[in-house]
Amino acid sequence: MISTTKAVIIEDEIPAARLLKSMVEAIRPSWEVVVLPGNIEESVEWFNSNPHPDIIFLDIQLSDGNSFMFIEQAKPESMIVFTTAYDEYAVRAFSLNSIDYLLKPIHKERLQDAIVKFENLTSRYIKDFNENSQMLEVLQSLSNTEKRYRTRFLISGVDRLFTLQVNDIAYFYSENKETFAVTTSGKEYIIDLSLDKLSEQLDPDRFFRANRQTMVSIDAIQKIEPYFQNRVSVAVQPPFKNKILVSKEKITAFKLWLNY
Structure with missing residues (x-):
């Protein structure tokens, strides 16, 4: 046995x-x-x-x-x-x-x-x-150590380096093996980290990994609607070019996160 x-x-x-x-x-x-x-x-x-x-x-x-x-x-x-x-x-x-x-x-x-x-x-x-x-x-x-999450990113511009504050980011998405941060004003910047790494470095109370391609800020969410196959669709501001879907496997965690 x-x-x-x-x-x-x-x-x-x-x-x-x-x-x-x-x-x-x-x-x-x-x-x-x-x-x-x-x-x-x-x-x-x-x-x-x-x-x-x-x-x-x-x-x-x-x-x-x-x-x-x-x-x-x-x-x-x-x-x-x-x-x-x-x-x-x-x-x-x-x-x-x-x-x-x-x-x-x-x-x-x-x-x-x-x-x-x-x-x-x-x-x-x-x-x-x-x-x-x-x-x-x-x-x-x-x-005995207080948790510290990432608060900013160093961005390489055309002719200068500057810092991008995490508080100014609405969501992240990956495309063609690159990661992009989209700010609340709609600007996009390339981030030299995968979404997996970002999940480990960002405050989980503020950011949620909706799926393999996107990670959203709680402040960017405008509307949540039911979708096919027990999934939900998340609308963000500024709008994302694709539909953001939360899989049925993550629904429970997503609801807990929203209600924290």
């Missing part, structure tokens, strides 16, 4: 925890997924009285402390995938030590990559993590 993979989600934001649970279950329907309260005390108590899961999706910042404190107390015998809003530069240390992380808002493709990575690591024991003092120091420093 094949044993069922058991996963635990520890996240202090209930909508985010429910969304992540539904995403994991959609990717791996056979998994048993449990959501724990997003605090250290109750999560440690659960780990002390239950068999440890195979994998934990663990938010770095919990409601009563940080995940460093949880790991010290619970000593989980599980693979850990961190969920965090910290930028790629700060969390790069995790990937160097074969511990994966998911940046918020979590995208299905990255979640699937993390799950596949977990499945490929057939023998992983959290003891190695606990004995890696350098990793614990990185985690502790991240937990």
Whole structure:
């Protein structure tokens, strides 16, 4: 008999925890997924009285402390995938030590990559993590650091360099392997970053990755309408040359984002 993979989600934001649970279950329907309260005390108590899961999706910042404190107390015998809003530069240390992380808002493709990575690591024991003092120091420093998002871009003009403020950008789009920023006044500039990289560097409260081609600012949205196949159409100002559609897989996350 094949044993069922058991996963635990520890996240202090209930909508985010429910969304992540539904995403994991959609990717791996056979998994048993449990959501724990997003605090250290109750999560440690659960780990002390239950068999440890195979994998934990663990938010770095919990409601009563940080995940460093949880790991010290619970000593989980599980693979850990961190969920965090910290930028790629700060969390790069995790990937160097074969511990994966998911940046918020979590995208299905990255979640699937993390799950596949977990499945490929057939023998992983959290003891190695606990004995890696350098990793614990990185985690502790991240937990005490205020998140900083990108606020501007350096743009190369015809005869000069100038800065473009993120607050002046209505949306981004990709075309022919290039990324463009469109300002609230309708001007377009080439940005030397992919939309994937922008998703990691921009404030997720302000920008949403609607689809593979576009990322929109909350302030640019003028109208949202139902569309075919359970999708929605988003109208922005200034108008985009193509129709911006949010796929049915992202509808729940989109609604949560609008209602945050």
